[in-house]
Amino acid sequence: xxxxxxxxxxxxxxxxxxxxxxxxxxxxxxxxxxxxxxxxxxxxxxxxxxxxxxxxxxxxxxxxxxxxxxxxxxxxx
Amino acid sequence: xxxxxxxxxxxxxxxxxxxxxxxxxxxxxxxxxxxxxxxxxxxxxxxxxxxxxxxxxxxxxxxxxxxxxxxxxxxxxxxxxxxxxxxxxxxxxxxxxxxxxxxxxxxxxxxxxxxxxxxxxxxxxxxxxxxxxxxxxxxxxxxxxxxxxxxxxxxxxxxxxxxxxxxxxxxxxxxxxxxxxxxxxxxxxxxxxxxxxxxxxxxxxxxxxxxxxxxxxxxxxxxxxxxxxxxxxxxxxxxxxxxxxxxxxxxxxxxxxxxxxxxxxxxxxxxxxxxxxxxxxxxxxxxxxxxxxxxxxxxxxxxxxxxxxxxxxxxxxxxxxxxxxxxxxxxxxxxxxxxxxxxxxxxxxxxxxxxxxxxxxxxxxxxxxxxxxxxxxxxxxxxxxxxxxxxxxxxxxxxxxxxxxxxxxxxxxxxxxxxxxxxxxxxxxxxxxxxxxxxxxxxxxxxxxxxxxxxxxxxxxxxxxxxxxxxxxxxxxxxxxxxxxxxxxxxxxxxxxxxxxxxxxxxxxxxxxxxxxxxxxxxxxxxxxxxxxxxxxxxxxxxxxxxxxxxxxxxxxxxxxxxxxxxxxxxxxxxxxxxxxxxxxxxxxxxxxxxxxxxxxxxxxxxxxxxxxxxxxxxxxxxxxxxxxxxxxxxxxxxxxxxxxxxxxxxxxxxxxxxxxxxxxxxxxxxxxxxxxxxxxxxxxxxxxxxxxxxxxxxxxxxxxxxxxxxxxxxxxxxxxxxxxxxxxxxxxxxxxxxxxxxxxxxxx
Numbered sequence: 001x002x003x004x005x006x007x008x009x010x011x012x013x014x015x016x017x018x019x020x021x022x023x024x025x026x027x028x029x030x031x032x033x034x035x036x037x038x039x040x041x042x043x044x045x046x047x048x049x050x051x052x053x054x055x056x057x058x059x060x061x062x063x064x065x066x067x068x069x070x071x072x073x074x075x076x077x
Numbered sequence: 078x079x080x081x082x083x084x085x086x087x088x089x090x091x092x093x094x095x096x097x098x099x100x101x102x103x104x105x106x107x108x109x110x111x112x113x114x115x116x117x118x119x120x121x122x123x124x125x126x127x128x129x130x131x132x133x134x135x136x137x138x139x140x141x142x143x144x145x146x147x148x149x150x151x152x153x154x155x156x157x158x159x160x161x162x163x164x165x166x167x168x169x170x171x172x173x174x175x176x177x178x179x180x181x182x183x184x185x186x187x188x189x190x191x192x193x194x195x196x197x198x199x200x201x202x203x204x205x206x207x208x209x210x211x212x213x214x215x216x217x218x219x220x221x222x223x224x225x226x227x228x229x230x231x232x233x234x235x236x237x238x239x240x241x242x243x244x245x246x247x248x249x250x251x252x253x254x255x256x257x258x259x260x261x262x263x264x265x266x267x268x269x270x271x272x273x274x275x276x277x278x279x280x281x282x283x284x285x286x287x288x289x290x291x292x293x294x295x296x297x298x299x300x301x302x303x304x305x306x307x308x309x310x311x312x313x314x315x316x317x318x319x320x321x322x323x324x325x326x327x328x329x330x331x332x333x334x335x336x337x338x339x340x341x342x343x344x345x346x347x348x349x350x351x352x353x354x355x356x357x358x359x360x361x362x363x364x365x366x367x368x369x370x371x372x373x374x375x376x377x378x379x380x381x382x383x384x385x386x387x388x389x390x391x392x393x394x395x396x397x398x399x400x401x402x403x404x405x406x407x408x409x410x411x412x413x414x415x416x417x418x419x420x421x422x423x424x425x426x427x428x429x430x431x432x433x434x435x436x437x438x439x440x441x442x443x444x445x446x447x448x449x450x451x452x453x454x455x456x457x458x459x460x461x462x463x464x465x466x467x468x469x470x471x472x473x474x475x476x477x478x479x480x481x482x483x484x485x486x487x488x489x490x491x492x493x494x495x496x497x498x499x500x501x502x503x504x505x506x507x508x509x510x511x512x513x514x515x516x517x518x519x520x521x522x523x524x525x526x527x528x529x530x531x532x533x534x535x536x537x538x539x540x541x542x543x544x545x546x547x548x549x550x551x552x553x554x555x556x557x558x559x560x561x562x563x564x565x566x567x568x569x570x571x572x573x574x575x576x577x578x579x580x581x582x583x584x585x586x587x588x589x590x591x592x593x594x595x596x597x598x599x600x601x602x603x604x605x606x607x608x609x610x611x612x613x614x615x616x617x618x619x620x621x622x623x624x625x626x627x628x629x630x631x632x633x634x635x636x637x638x639x640x641x642x643x644x645x646x647x648x649x650x651x652x653x654x655x656x657x658x659x660x661x662x663x664x665x666x667x668x669x670x671x672x673x674x675x676x677x678x679x680x681x682x683x684x685x686x687x688x689x690x691x692x693x694x695x696x697x698x699x700x701x702x703x704x705x706x707x708x709x710x711x712x713x714x715x716x717x718x719x720x721x722x723x724x725x726x727x728x729x730x731x732x733x734x735x736x737x738x739x740x741x742x743x744x745x746x747x748x749x750x751x752x753x754x755x756x757x758x759x760x761x762x763x764x765x766x767x768x769x770x771x772x773x774x775x776x777x778x779x780x781x782x783x784x785x786x787x788x789x790x791x792x793x794x795x796x797x798x799x800x801x802x803x804x805x806x807x808x809x810x811x812x813x814x815x816x817x818x819x820x821x822x823x824x825x826x
Contacts, residue, residue, distance in 0.1 A: 023284030023319060024141050025563050030323040031136045032565060033176060043357075048454040048464070048564065050357055054175050057353070057568035059451040061458060 005060075005068040006049060008042045014070035015039050021067055032058060034068060079243050080128045080160050082152055084184060085168035086177050087134035088569035090196040092116075094168055094226040095131040096578060098236070115151075122236045130159065138183045139279060139319075140287040142490070149288075152187050153273055161189070163243045166235075168194045171201035171208070171223070172570070174338060178330040181217070186250035186275055190242040191219045194235055198223045200570070205341035213337035218248045227575060251329050256314040257281075257321060260307045267303040268296060281307060282318045349444075349570040356448045357568075366452055369445070370471070373436050384428035392417060392424070405622060407610065415606035416599065427587055429506055433475040434586035435579055437468070437483070442574035447566055454564055460546040461553030463487075463564040466496040470545060473503035474538075477785045479586060481792055491557040495549050497792060498802050501785045502545040504538045504777055507711050511776045512537050514714055518748040519769035533773075540777045544809070605705045605712060608679040621673035628665040635659050679705060693775070693811070694760060694768040694818040703775065710781035721750040767821025771814040779810035 008014050016038045019026050033053040034040065044050035048061040062068055085091040096103075099118025116131040132148045140146040147156070154161025167184050169177035174195070184191050195208070214221040220238045224231035261278055268277075272292065280288040281304065293301045308318055356362050396417045403409040440446045446468060454464030465487045473480030480500045487493040512534055521530040553559070613621050642648060642656040674680045675697075683701035690700035702716040755761035761768050780786065786799040793799075 024286060027139055027283060027286075027319040027323075028136070028141075029563070029565065030319065031139075031179060032567070034565075035323050036320070043353075044359075046455075048451065048458070050353075050451065050568070054173070056173055056176055057349075059447075059454070059464070059564070059566050059568060061454060061463065061564040 002069045002071055005040075005042075005062060005070050006045065006047055008045060008049075008070060008072055010042060010045050013039055013041050013073040015073060016068065017071050018069040019067070020069075029068070032056075034058075034060075039073070040070070078126050078128060079163045079240070080130065081164050081166050081239055082162035083129060083131045083166045083168065084148075084152070084180065085134060086136055086170070086180060088567060089134070089168045089170050089177060090226045091131060091134055091168050092578065093575065094194065094196065094224070095129060096581070097226050097229055097232060098127075099129050115147075120236075122240070125240060127236070127239065130162065135180065137180055139283045141283070141488075142287055146287045146291075149276075149279075152184075152189070153275060155273075163190070164239050165189050165191045166194060166239060167191055168196050168226075171195045171197050171206065172204055174334050175327075175330060178217075178333065179326055182251055182326045182329055185217075185219070185248045186278070188247045188250075188275070190245050190247055192235070192238050192242050193217060193219055193221045194226075194231075195221060195223045196226050198230075199225050204347065207339040209337045213333065216333035216336045251325060253325055254314075254316050254321065256316055257311060260310050264303060264307050267300060268292075280304065281311075282322045284308070284318060347570070352571055353448070353568070356445070357451060359452075362448065362452050366449055369440075369449075373433075376432070376436070380432050381428040388424050388427065405626065407613070410610060410622070411603065411606065414610075415603040424591070427591060429475055430479060430590050431583045431587045433472065434479060435583045437472060437479075438579040438582040439574045442572065442579065444569045444571045447568045450566060451568065457546075458561065458564070460550040461561060462492055462495060462546075462549055463489075463562065465564070465566065466492060466549075469496050469500050470503055473500040473505060474541075476505050476507075477501040477503065477782065478590065478788045481785065481788050484792065489562040491553070491559045492562060494793065494798065495552045495557050497789055498552060498798065498805075499545040499549045501780050501782065501789075501802060501806065502541050502548060502778065504541040505782075507709065507782070508537070508776055510711055510714050512773055514717070514748065514751075515769040515773055518751050519765050533770075537773055537777050540774065540813075544778065548805075548809075605679070605708065605716075608682075609674060609677050609705070609716070611678060612676065613673065615672070615676075621669060625666045625669050625673075628662070628669060632663045632666060635662060639663060674701075692818070693771050693814045694764055694822070695772070696758065696761065698754070699768075699772060703772070703779075703781075706776075706781045708781075708783040710776055710779075713776070717751065721754050764818070764822050764825055767818050767825060770821055771818035774817045775810045775814035777810075778806060778813045780806035 002017055005014070016034055016036055019029055019035060029035065033056065034051075038053065041052040042049055043052055043057070048059060051058045051060060083091055083095055095116060095118060099120050103116055103118045115133070118129045118131070120127055120129065130151070132151065133144075135145065135148065138149050138152075140149050150156050151159055152162060152165065165184050165187060167181045169181060181191070181193055193214075195210070195213075198208070201208070208223065210221050210223055220242055222231055222235045222238050224235055226232075261274070261281055264281060265272070265274070265277055276288050276292075279286065280292050283289060289304065293304075311318055311321065356365055396413050399412050399417065400409065403412065437446070440449070450464035450467055452464075453467040457464055457466055466484070468486070469480045469484040471480075472483050477500050480503070481497050484493050484496045484500070487496060516530045516533050520533050553561075615621060615624070639656070639659045642652055642659065645652065648656065675684065679701055680697070683697040683704065686700055686704075687697045690697065690703075695703070698717075698721070702713045705716045706713040752765075755765050755768070780803050786803060789799040789802055790796055
């Protein structure tokens with residue numbers, strides 16, 4: 001099941017399936033580790049969310065220009 | 078001599094390494110046409126001088142703006158003002174090699190020797206990470222040196238590695254899929270002149286990036302068609318851009334890290350995680366944030382006070398010294414009223430600026446600022462901005478100049494402009510004297526409730542806090558229209574701030590404030606003074622200053638007799654006539670002063686413009702004071718002093734309980750003089766409160782600060798934006814003051 005990133009619950013892990021939108025933002029997000037196949041953990045959900053990506057904390061608010069679809073893997077530790 | 082470019086992600090510890098290597102031998106390099114500033118330093122090791130250039134922190138070399146392109150051009154040796162770097166020093170964070178080596182992999186394509194400095198090895202060891210640096214160097218194909226920049230560990234080995242690398246050939250770049258190389262080669266043939274292969278590849282990968290825009294501009298639509306065709310070919314071959322770059326580079330990084338780094342099975346919960354649990358919490362985090370903000374403003378106020386008083390008394394001493402040494406005349410008046418007061422009114426704000434910068438440096442260095450921006454993003458996104466706009470707007474409550482400079486962290490050009498344009502609406506510290514003078518004169522009257530003055534002052538600050546987001550929203554809907562950008566920001570691990578770097582930033586801020594703003598305000602003060610001083614002779618050619626001095630001397634001589642007659646209860650008619658004459662003589666200096674100011678260049682302009690001020694409830698004096706305050710809004714208090722004929726007025730003494738009695742008397746005198754003057758007038762006598770409120774609203778909304786306009790010009794590289802800010806804020810202020818007075822008149826009437 002694919003869901004937008006802001007639908008993932010707190011503490012849940014998810015695998016990024018698709019990042020679409022303006023090419024420059026897709027590129028910028030890929031550099032920060034948000035790209036197809038990467039695992040992220042949602043620390044705080046919401047429109048402005050807090051993520052752990054590759055051992056790093058990022059805060060992120062997507063928009064029409066960049067949509068992130070993920071596949072939740074379920075809560076972990 | 079070797080030139081070394083220092084490149085790394087934000088938060089990799091780049092500035093710490095730069096300061097550790099170059100010490101105090103630093104300067105700032107500016108580049109025409111862009112806002113980028115690069116720090117340059119120099120150090121000598123074993124008789125070889127190394128020039129170090131600190132490039133802005135970046136996650137990749139994919140340039141999206143002219144600002145980002147400067148760094149790429151510099152690395153390729155395409156900036157005429159800098160030689161091509163002999164060695165590129167790539168600094169990476171040991172605790173996050175996966176991410177940081179991405180940029181390193183791009184640096185390997187530049188065709189310049191690269192040295193990798195693995196920083197923060199202490200934190201990595203604490204997390205249980207183990208490194209084999211020899212294997213890492215072998216996997217990356219370039220020298221690797223472990224360092225701990227904040228205590229100097231490994232710096233000697235690093236400089237040795239840099240010197241050795243300068244004589245070595247450049248590393249081979251990464252191997253991209255064959256299809257990619259073929260397409261890039263075909264694209265090269267489309268171009269008539271030589272373009273570095275690095276840039277050509279960037280143009281191919283970075284869709285809509287700066288390199289593409291630049292090449293299309295130079296080679297026309299034919300190149301654009303070829304570029305689109307090349308990308309389609311790559312997509313057909315299963316290597317669509319920009320994905321092909323991320324896949325290729327991260328695969329390479331993964332192999333290198335797997336060979337050289339042993340990670341613990343479970344990522345330990347770090348101290349940063351535990352702190353973040355509270356500081357980014359929606360409720361607790363917001364609460365902590367409010368407390369931090371309160372403490373910050375409170376300490377700026379408390380700590381700056383003694384220093385401001387010190388500068389103030391120093392300024393008074395200098396003024397008195399000059400006054401006693403020079404004969405009266407235009408020169409003395411210029412030195413005392415124009416120059417010493419002009420410089421003084423600027424320097425008084427220096428402690429505030431430096432303390433504010435110190436606070437911001439501490440909050441940024443320890444990593445808290447990113448958390449605050451995260452918390453505020455929810456609010457800021459409602460007015461079309463993002464959390465990154467919050468820091469500049471907050472700083473502007475102290476002073477808009479550092480606030481506008483702080484907007485540099487915003488990558489999106491439209492957001493950055495919107496933030497810069499609304500930052501001056503926040504009520505800065507220079508508005509405080511105006512508010513306090515007028516609230517003291519017209520709101521805090523006997524019989525009014527005690528909470529009223531505080532409420533009015535609070536309301537003045539709220540004007541900024543509500544109008545700024547509304548204007549930002551209006552700008553984002555019209556002039557700066559565009560989709561709300563993605564807000565993405567790394568939250569760095571918490572770190573102990575370094576005293577040295579904080580003091581350096583405070584000193585730098587203080588110096589640039591004194592130099593830039595000081596020159597502008599100084600010049601403006603001299604001009605305002607001159608416009609109020611000249612012409613200084615009356616119709617008969619007699620000098621006003623001389624006549625006032627003579628009149629003052631006469632009044633002083635007759636003072637005992639005046640008091641005697643005043644005290645006498647059963648005065649004869651003769652004595653009553655004498656008393657009247659004496660009172661007239663006593664009032665003569667003020668009368669002459671008023672006549673002089675009315676006849677001065679600024680006074681005449683004010684009288685001519687009186688119809689403009691009338692709808693606001695103002696007379697020509699208020700209008701002149703407001704106009705004189707356009708270079709710097711503090712000027713209004715001094716100008717009121719000159720116009721309402723009470724002589725010297727000490728701005729600092731107003732509302733200051735500890736000011737010496739003499740100064741306080743003068744200040745109280747100004748409050749009384751304004752009250753007296755207005756009570757004689759039919760409009761201002763009846764509508765004193767609405768007029769006072771209309772002045773305050775005008776000052777709250779108006780852009781009366783030459784330094785702010787100058788810094789907007791500097792940051793936007795255009796005169797159009799400061800002009801726009803000036804026009805919209807002045808219009809807003811006029812409308813605001815007009816509505817305040819008219820509504821107030823209805824309420825009072």
